[in-house]
Amino acid sequence: MQPTKSLNGKYILPHYFLIVNILNMITLSTSQSVKINLSPIPEEQKTGTYVGNVASASSISRVITQAEFSTLRFDFADPSDKQTHLFSINGRSGALFTQTLIDRETLCEDMQECTIRFDITASSDLTDFLRLVEVSINITDINDNMPSFNTDDITIDIPENNALGITKPLPSAVDRDNGENSVQTYALLDPAEPFSLNVERRLNNKFTLSLVVNSALDREKQDRYTLLLTASDGGTQPLTGTLTVHINVTDLNDNSPVFTQQEYAYSVVETAGVGEVLGRLSATDKDAGKNADIRYSLIFAAKDSRGR
Structure with a gap:
């Protein structure tokens, strides 16, 4: 379809021509993205441990010529992403390495699966080649924590x-x-x-x-x-x-007080004064606390047939 000329002499592009180009741009953008899952790595690996190669895992190294591959540059799409701070990448080969000790429990507290995700771009210095690689890495657990109670x-x-x-x-x-x-x-x-x-x-x-x-x-x-x-x-x-x-x-109050003697006998003279001490007696209780507190009292027996 050719552009049409308006009354003022300017050319007008058909509306649907613009729509087709937008659709083509969307298709192109989608084809430039690829997802990869690198091999799981145990937590607490030393700095510089090899993780995987983005170029080979994404097949980039197999879909372009060696000459073009030599012009590629691999970079983290978002260097400020805290996940990317855990790794370093060789900008020319696409090899990925740990950059610090990775503690699974700090990254994924109380989670059964611990997966780190981040994006890497592969772009050419000389051509228009561009790929966005979405990387996923599973961090596996090692037995580095002891069971503990919240008190000793x-x-x-x-x-x-x-x-x-x-x-x-x-x-x-x-x-x-x-x-x-x-x-x-x-x-x-x-x-x-x-x-x-x-x-x-x-x-x-x-x-x-x-x-x-x-x-x-x-x-x-x-x-x-x-x-x-x-x-x-x-x-x-x-x-x-x-x-x-x-x-x-x-303690339960399951013991009766017991006197230290079965009987106590005291003599008193008729001239004894009021309040004079005649003798001492004591009892013990195997219970504890208030159940072992003993109070003493006198109970006078009824007189017998002789008036005693």
């Missing part, structure tokens, strides 16, 4: 003469690692009697822990227990965290 020790109060099988909740541990490298098992170290550990694993890989009391406790025989709870991960060389559990057996 806890104290639990359990009343004596308790019912058998009563339970007390226990805190679970956390592990910043992922998968098998996270917490897998819990245990009470021996001696654990008269206690045991109940562990329930939920679908989200979280745990519910409880301490089970297997026999009635007697505070007067033993008023305190100390247990050690361990949490271990599933790494090749498992790491373990510990929690000290102190058990206080609290």
